[in-house]
Amino acid sequence: KYQEELAAYQAAHPELTQPVVPDSSAVAAAPVVESLGAATPDSTRLAREVAVLGDFLAAAKNAAPQEIVVENDVMKVRFSTGGGIVRSVTLKDYTRYGRQGERNEPIEMFVPESAKFDLSFFIKNGLNNVKVNTSEYTFTADPVIRTDTAQIVRMRLPVAEGAALEYRYVVYDEATPSRDYLVDYTVRLVGMAPYMANQSSIGIAWSNTSYQNERGFKNENMYTTVAYRVPGEGSIDDLSMSEGAKEEKISSSVEWIAFKQQFFSSVLIARDDFLYADVAYDTASPDSGLIKAFSATMAVPYTAQTEQYDFSFYFGPNKYAVLKKIDDAQGQSLLLDRLIPMGWGIIGWVSRWLVIPVFDFLRQYIPSFGWIILILAILIKIIVSPLTYKSYISQAKMRIIKPEIDALNAKYPKQDDAMKKQQEMMALYKKAGINPLGGCIPMLIQLPILIAMFRFFPSSIELRGQSLWWAHDLSSYDSILNLPFSIPFYGDHVSLFALLMALSTFGFSYMSYQQTASAQPQMAGMKFMMVYMMPIFMLCWFNDYSSGLCYYYLLFNLLTIAQTFLIRRMVDDGKIHAVMEANANKAKNKKKSKFQLRYEELMRQQEAQSRSGKKAAFYFFRSFRVGFPGAILTSTTPWGGTCVSKPLSVVVRSFCLHRSRTTCVPLMPSCLSVKPIFAGSRVLLNNPTAIAPSSRCLT
Numbered sequence: 001k002y003q004e005e006l007a008a009y010q011a012a013h014p015e016l017t018q019p020v021v022p023d024s025s026a027v028a029a030a031p032v033v034e035s036l037g038a039a040t041p042d043s044t045r046l047a048r049e050v051a052v053l054g055d056f057l058a059a060a061k062n063a064a065p066q067e068i069v070v071e072n073d074v075m076k077v078r079f080s081t082g083g084g085i086v087r088s089v090t091l092k093d094y095t096r097y098g099r100q101g102e103r104n105e106p107i108e109m110f111v112p113e114s115a116k117f118d119l120s121f122f123i124k125n126g127l128n129n130v131k132v133n134t135s136e137y138t139f140t141a142d143p144v145i146r147t148d149t150a151q152i153v154r155m156r157l158p159v160a161e162g163a164a165l166e167y168r169y170v171v172y173d174e175a176t177p178s179r180d181y182l183v184d185y186t187v188r189l190v191g192m193a194p195y196m197a198n199q200s201s202i203g204i205a206w207s208n209t210s211y212q213n214e215r216g217f218k219n220e221n222m223y224t225t226v227a228y229r230v231p232g233e234g235s236i237d238d239l240s241m242s243e244g245a246k247e248e249k250i251s252s253s254v255e256w257i258a259f260k261q262q263f264f265s266s267v268l269i270a271r272d273d274f275l276y277a278d279v280a281y282d283t284a285s286p287d288s289g290l291i292k293a294f295s296a297t298m299a300v301p302y303t304a305q306t307e308q309y310d311f312s313f314y315f316g317p318n319k320y321a322v323l324k325k326i327d328d329a330q331g332q333s334l335l336l337d338r339l340i341p342m343g344w345g346i347i348g349w350v351s352r353w354l355v356i357p358v359f360d361f362l363r364q365y366i367p368s369f370g371w372i373i374l375i376l377a378i379l380i381k382i383i384v385s386p387l388t389y390k391s392y393i394s395q396a397k398m399r400i401i402k403p404e405i406d407a408l409n410a411k412y413p414k415q416d417d418a419m420k421k422q423q424e425m426m427a428l429y430k431k432a433g434i435n436p437l438g439g440c441i442p443m444l445i446q447l448p449i450l451i452a453m454f455r456f457f458p459s460s461i462e463l464r465g466q467s468l469w470w471a472h473d474l475s476s477y478d479s480i481l482n483l484p485f486s487i488p489f490y491g492d493h494v495s496l497f498a499l500l501m502a503l504s505t506f507g508f509s510y511m512s513y514q515q516t517a518s519a520q521p522q523m524a525g526m527k528f529m530m531v532y533m534m535p536i537f538m539l540c541w542f543n544d545y546s547s548g549l550c551y552y553y554l555l556f557n558l559l560t561i562a563q564t565f566l567i568r569r570m571v572d573d574g575k576i577h578a579v580m581e582a583n584a585n586k587a588k589n590k591k592k593s594k595f596q597l598r599y600e601e602l603m604r605q606q607e608a609q610s611r612s613g614k615k616a617a618f619y620f621f622r623s624f625r626v627g628f629p630g631a632i633l634t635s636t637t638p639w640g641g642t643c644v645s646k647p648l649s650v651v652v653r654s655f656c657l658h659r660s661r662t663t664c665v666p667l668m669p670s671c672l673s674v675k676p677i678f679a680g681s682r683v684l685l686n687n688p689t690a691i692a693p694s695s696r697c698l699t
Helices: 007-012 043-053 055-061 217-222 345-363 369-400 402-411 415-432 441-459 496-519 521-542 547-570 573-588 594-611
Strands: 067-071 075-080 085-097 103-108 116-125 128-133 150-160 163-172 182-190 201-211 225-229 245-250 254-260 264-274 276-283 290-301 308-317 481-487 491-494 617-620 633-636 642-645 682-685
Touching: 043 055, 043 128, 055 150, 067 150, 067 163, 075 163, 075 308, 085 116, 085 264, 085 308, 201 254, 201 264, 217 290, 225 245, 225 276, 225 290, 254 276, 254 290, 264 290, 345 369, 345 441, 369 402, 369 441, 369 547, 369 573, 402 415, 441 547, 496 521, 496 547, 521 547
Parallel strands: none
Antiparallel strands: 067 075, 075 085, 085 103, 116 128, 116 201, 150 163, 163 182, 182 308, 201 290, 225 254, 245 276, 254 264, 264 308, 276 290, 481 491, 617 682, 633 642
């Protein structure tokens, strides 16, 4: 690390007391060789500064900063010569909620007074090494250079005669969002090599505080964090959500770091990677108008041959179509689109390859987002309709054989007959061609699509500021009544879309319960949870969520109810029963598989054991190894003991097992009829308490 590399210098010069990597929370004046005195310069102080820093840095330390304003079609960027930093960024196409609850203020990416960007390094001054924190000095600025597609801002920090640190910012105006939200930032070391101390890295500290931009603090804070990407990884990492402070030390190289909010991000991209990074945030209070204070401390490698560093800033929206087009120097995607929380695995695939393309396509032709969401809900419903139909058919089959299931329950009322009842019930399912999980599996297959929609709507910036009926912003909650108090787990307002969604969930749950309870009596105990608790839970959960998401779920529930009524009219239970009878006749002549025969034999043995008053014990073996004579078989008992046996080819010569949980007692070597026990197989023991050397052989 940077601090370790300069330990020799600090040991040789005790006056060097400042840490090499600057503090990202505050980069105050930090004298290295000696105190420079009060902030107001006088002749004595100036003389001391010149002696410590040299003429050029002493002059830059006391110069007054100036601001430079550059803008394109999408943003206005204010630069300050004080530290040579980006002081503020205003997005022209987006507004945020003000103190009065109205969306009428332009988006400021961060509080200007909180903006910090500091490079720290050591230079030689005689026999001393002087630490330079660029945030303490005022740069000199050249006139802005304007071309057809860009504006260039150059600032210099003179260090010595013929040596300077030069910043070059490029703001693009190409009418291409993936370029126009980027600010290329180049750091050049002009003639600096003779003056740089012996060091292997240069420290960077970046920090700022972001405003609260959305209507609900809690919901926006849930999506606000620090994210970063390790080079070569196919995903990104973040600090996760917290209502307090959080930090992380990243020891590996880092490609970019993002101060991410729900819909906007400030990203610092290192074209040649950072050596490491320490990132952190602290959450503001809900009534402060702020959301989080971000900080990141990094380092980049340095050698005497280093002439420049290439970085880029991204100040803009978390918009998939923009972020996915931002590449590195080799043309490879930087995966900035992963800043949008679309979910992992198959859920992310559904969002990227199904939901977003369809949504963007519809936006080209339909101006109303209410119609777009309706069409999207219909298309998703059509896609999952085969699964819904299959689930309904499975439930219809269960409903048809319910009298036979009731007869089995009446035939085997005792608990001792549970195994026999289960065996005959499985035979009944097989004869009727029913999969007991047939109603659940189609619903599980639909889950990735439903979860993808759940992730898409709250993070889709396209819905931000779009109105529908009484909802003024589909990305935030809709409120038809603001309460003078806050209800625990609910909130201080009433969202009508969330209320309607909860009512539609109640209707759908009640209809589903009636259908499943008639076919599966065990579902009767779930009525309270399914019919009543689930809608209440959804109401409390979604009251603060995106009104666009609540509107989508409302439409989806209504379409599902209508689809169920339609399927009921189309499906004839009599025809299904006839098909089931035909399947049963075919199954009579079908030969049973070896697995079925073994399973039935095991069930018969367990039933006989149960009837004789003895309890059967099942043991699972997680590891098994068979080899040549003399090899070792190792298995693990459920209570943690380890058993070792010596197999002869594939015939176990001895076996050990004991209930004491601590020891294993071997069987007699004459037990040669034991078949090999493979990993995960079950072994039925006639004596559940212990197996002594005199015990009978396992069969």
